Amino acid sequence: MHTADPPRFTTVGAAVELAPHDPNPNGEYEWHLETRPDGSSAVVDDAPVVHFAPDVPGVYRLRLSAPDGDHERTVRAFPDERRPARFELPLSDLPIPHEELESVCIAGPFNEHLVGRDRPTYENGAYVYETELPPGEHPYGFLLNDDLTEQVQGTLTVPGPGRPRIHLDATVETDSVVVTATTESAPDSEFADDELTVELYENGSRAVTDGPRTVRIPRNDIGDGLRIHAVAVGERHSIADCVEIGGKSELGLSERSGSERSEVPRSEGVGIHRPNDPPEWAESATVYEIFVRSFAGETVDTTFEELERRLPYLEWLGVDCVWLTPILGSPTDHGYHTTNYFETAEDLGTRGEFESFVSACHDAGIRVVFDLVINHSSRDHPAFQMSAAGVPEYRDWYIWEEDEETGEPKAQRYFNWDRIPNYNFDSLAVRRFLLDVVDEWAGVVDGFRCDVAWGVPHEFWKELAARVPDDFLLLDETIPRDPAYHEGEFTITTTRRCTGTLRKIGNGEKPASAVFDALSDAERAGFPESAVHLRYVENHDESRYLDDCDRDALKAAAAATFTLPGAPMIYYGQERGMTEYRGTMRWDDGDDELTAFHRSLVEVRNEHPVLEGGTVEGIEWESESSSVVAFARDDGESRVVVALNFADGSETVRIGERVEDVNLVSGERVPTATGRDSKVELSVSDVVVVRTTEESK
DSSP: OOOOSSOEEEEETTEEEESSSSOOOOOOOEEEEOOTTTTTTOOOOSSSSSEEEEEEEEEEEEOOOEEEEEEEEEEEEEOOOOEEEEEEEEEGGGGSSSOOOOOOEEEEETTTOTTTTTTOETTTEEEEEEEEEEEEEEEEEETTTOOTEEEEEEEEESSSOOOOEEEEEEEEOEEEEEEEEEEETTTTSSSGGSSEEEEEEETTTOOOOTTTEEEEEEEHTTOOOOEEEEEEEESOOOOOEEESSSGGGGTGGGOOOOSSSOOOOOOTEEEOTTTSSGGGTTTTTOOOEOOGGGSSOOSSSSOOOHHHHHHHHHOOOOTTTTEEEEEOOSSSSSSOOEEEEEETTTTTTOOOHHHHHHHHHHTTTTTTEEEEESBBTTTTSSHHHHHHTTTTHTTBBEEEEOOTTOOSSOOOOTTTTSSOOOBOOOHHHHHHHHHHHHHHTTTTEEEEETTTTTGGGGHHHHHHHHOOOOOEEEEEEEHHHHHHHHTTTEEEEOOHHHHHHHHHHHHTOOOOGGHHHHHHHHHHHOOOTTTTEEEESOOOOOOOOOHHSSSHHHHHHHHHHHHHEEEEEEHHHHHHHGOTTTTTOOOSSSSHHHHHHHHHHHHHHHHHHHHHHHHEOOOOEOOOOOOOTEEEESSSSSOOOEEOSHHHHHHHEEEEHHHHOOOOTTOOOEEEEOOOOSSSEEEEESSSEEBGGGGGG
C-alpha cells in the first residue's frame, strides 16, 4: 500500500478532486470509500478522476486500485463555512435602458467566470442572484446581454472571520525528529493563538502526538521517509503546512516523477524539507517580465538570439529573474493560444537557441521563468480539432456543454475567450499529455508562471509541484489571489490587490495609506507566512500605469513594490516610461532618468536586506497630503524608514523617529528639520529611504 499521497483538507459543501498520479490513460483505476464519519451517506464515483463531496464533518478514507498497486487518500472535511450571499443590480444602476436588456448573467471567481452559467431573477426593480459563499470579498460582474464589455461590476463582502495560519518546524535530535506547530489566529478571530486546535497527520493518517502541537518521530520509525501535515482550526481551518523528513527518493516521489528533484539539505544525517517554502533564490527576487515579441525593437524581429544580445541591459538593471510570456507554437503575438506544446515558436527560433538564451541568463546570474499555459489550448490545436470533429479518442479532452441558444454541444471557455477552449482534467489522457509537457520543460528553465491557475484543479498542481526540482519557482495566476493554491502547490502568488490599490492611489481614488490594506488582506485571507507575493504596478494584462496616473505617481508606486515585502516585478518598458499596452520597447526614446530610478530601486533593495526580509512596522507620522505614507522596515539588526509621495512636487512628512540624512535610494542628502515637538520633518518628492539612528532604536 502506497501512503505518500498527501491528505486533502476541505469543508462540507466543497468537493475535492482526486486523481491517479502519473496516470496511464489505458490503465484500470477504481476508487473505494473505505471509511466515512457517522451520519455520512457520501459515495464515490466509478471514474478514475472523482469529485468527492463530503456531506458531514470528519475524516474519510479512500483507496485507489491502480495498475501499480493500491493508494490511500485521506480527506478531512471541516464544517460548511459558506454563508448566504445576495448579489443585487438595481435598475437605477443600469448603464443602458432596461428595454434594451435581453439577458443578464453574473460571473466572478465564485463561478469560475463562466459566462451564461448563472442568471439572476428580477425582483422589485432589481436583478438578484442568491447563493452561498465563504467569508471574504467576492468580486463579480453583472453582464448585460451576456457581454463582457458591458457589465456592472462590484465586490460583495460576506461577513465572517478570516483563516488562521500554521507553520511547522522540524528539529533533529539524537534519537528522534521533533516537529512543532506554531499557530496564529486570524485578525478578527475570537480565538487566541494558543487556543487554536492543531491537527497533525503522519503521511495520510492522524499522527501520534507528543503534546497538542508536537510530533516526536524516533529515527528508527523514519524508514524510507515520511511527511507531517498540519492544520490549525478556529472558526475556520488554516491552509495546511507540511514538512518532509527523509530523502525525496525515499518518500516515494522519484518513482512517480518525470524530472529529478534537487538534493535535500540534510541535518545530522536526516533530510528535512519544507515543500511550501519558496526557493531561497526567489524569496525576494527582482522579476522582469518581457512581452516577448515586443522587446527587440522596431526594425528587428524578436528571436531568442536577439533576446540573448540584450542580456547586458537586464544584467545592468540588476534583475534576478526574467519571466517570458509564452514562447511555444501559437498563432498569436501574445502566445497564449498554444498549438504545439513541445516546440518553440518558429518565429522565435529553435529549442537549441532558446536553451542558449537560458544558459546565457544563467551565466549572467539571471533565472528564467517559462509561461506555462495548460488550462486551455488554441482551438487550432489538433487535439481540439479532432475532439470537435467527434474522434472518440479525443472527444473527452475538452469540456462539452449544451449551447443555450442552439442546443448544440459547445466547448467550455472562460470569459469571452472563444478561441481557447478549456481542457477536461477528468480525462486521464489530458493529464498524461500535460504532465509530459511539464516534464519536457521543467529541466530547461528555472520556474513556471502558471497561466489561469485558478482554472486547473488543485490535484493537478499538487502533482506538478511534486515533479519539479525543489529550487523550482511556481508562480500562480489566481483571480483573486487564493491561499488554497499554496497548500503544496505554489509558493509565489500574483497579488493584483496591491496592484489595484497602487493604481487607485496614483489617480487619487484612495489615500496612500491604503497600501497597508493590501498587506493586511493577505494575513486575513490566511496566506502562509512563507508565501511570497509578486508586487507590480503593471503587466501584460493591465493598461500601463502612465495611462492612468502621472510620472510622479509611477515613481512612488514602483518604489512601493521595492520597499514592501515580497518579490518586486518590472514589466518591460515600465522603466522606460512606456504608455503603450504591449507596444515596442522604447530603446532609443525612452525615459533615461526613470530607468536610472528603477535601477536605483533594485540596488537599494539588494544592498539593504532589511527591505527584503524585514517586517513592516507602523510608525508615528503625519502629513498634510493624503498622497503620502510612511512606515518602517525592521529585521532586528537594522531599521529603515520609508516615505512615499504619489503627488507632484515635494511634500513634508513628520515622523517620530531619529534618522540619518541620506536617502539610500538616490544617495543624496535629504532635507530634514526638527520641529518644536521634536519630530523630524522629511521633504519627500517620490521616495525616501533613511536609516534610523542608534538613539531612535
